Amino acid sequence: MESLPHCETLLLEKNGPALHVTINRPDVRNAMSLQMVAELSTVFSQIESDLHIRAVVIRGAGGHFCAGGDIKDMAGARGQKAGDGEADPFYRLNRAFGQMIQQVNESSKVVIAVTEGAVMGGGFGLACVSDVAIAGATAKFGMPETTLGVIPAQIAPFVVERIGLTQARRLALLGLRIDAEEACRLGIVHQTAGSDGELREQIDRAIDRVRQCAPVATAETKALLHRVGHESMSGLLDSAAEKFAKAIRGDEGAEGTLAFMQKRPPAWAGEEH
Template identity: 60%
Template sequence: MRYETLAVQQRDITLFITLNRPQARNAMSLKMVEELNQAFQFANQNPDIRAIVLRGAEGHFCAGGDIKDMAGARAQSSNTGDEDPFFALNRAFGHMITQANHASQVVITVLEGAVLGGGFGLACVSDVAITAAGAQFGLPETGLGVVPAQIAPFVVTRVGLTQARRLALLGERFDGHEAVRLGIAHYLCESPEAIEATLDDVLNKVKRAAPDANRVTKALLHQVGTIEMEQLLDQAAHHFAAAVQSEEGAEGTMAFVQKRLPHWAQ
């Protein structure tokens, strides 16, 4: 597929998606949202892809939503009686971030420079987040007179309601050290070389995990708090029984006994 706002490349088990609007600090346009949806759909249809790496071009992850799109929506709103274009614009981002949140792959974000607004939201739905110490995080929406509407629920899930209130209502800005302390990011890196070394290490760990077991485990984790506990544990037991009896389970057990790597880790 051809992309205008992304650079997308598959290497081994990983799909690398780079937000590629460096002239705008990779601000998220509606076109970028559409292309991210397409990239996630491609990954969902390709079982060979076991990890997705999201990062930004030329030193910034994402500076939030593109203000030009809001201006375009305002012009559209005055010229048409159709669906509210501001609603459609905001909701399109919500559909994309939900798709990212529920991707069956391990989603890894590499956070550098600006990690604001929508970029902050993407960080909050990643399974693993690697941050530069000097990255700048924040939710600037209320300072612009708007609302972090599609992002807020994912921020609450990531850091808890108490911290989310502070971050959203004060528009706090903070660096990678604080992002790790809050649980937004997992790995803190002091140099570009450390970021690349950490990313390589994380991808090697993903490769050692069985693909189907990882997919089922991620889906199970997403169900916590959404259904009654006994029902969840019943489902989990069925998943466990199926995994033990699967080809993947047999291979994993045999590899352990024979003191070798299972085929998916080679």
């Protein structure tokens, strides 16, 4: 396993097959700074080829997930001027965030978002690119950008992918804030927890399920799901059949079949695999 990068805005802890990433700027409700964006991107880049890490659990310190973009970075960008041939500082700031969100969305790892307190703007977008999202009782979700005179430029496409155009329109155009129960009904999160103990149990269950699934097969499945709707169905199914044949002939396919016949857990279900 590769060593984890040093981060100033994130706390990193490896536990079994999961990397726990805690956004650690509680004094500003974990607002997303450019440094945090860069550090999240570095973490996901570094773990991409590490088969020992199969899940990434993202949560916030101090009772909040992430309250959106950092006002100081916005003020700093306002004071900058684009040089000749350079992009507008606000464009660079916004686009860097979008690139990180896309990277998390397409990560081969199972991304588990544990949402509590403020889940706004960029934090809302981060929740919408998770594979499993769990909401604590205090979670409040929203896209407040239009109430601030700006637009949810980088997160809007991912919100539409998550909950569909009609619900995304209502949330974005009215700048609504919704609770955990409504977020679950809309499909922003998959489950809610009424207490800290229940939240921990749901996280543990999700990680245990990740452990039962073969890492390469899981990564290939996630990549396949992301291709749906972006290419012709017949071509997609041709490609998927090729990947299926490769998988079943590969090490994981052989081990999974043998384990099933021998009525034992597959090798990857062990603690350190």
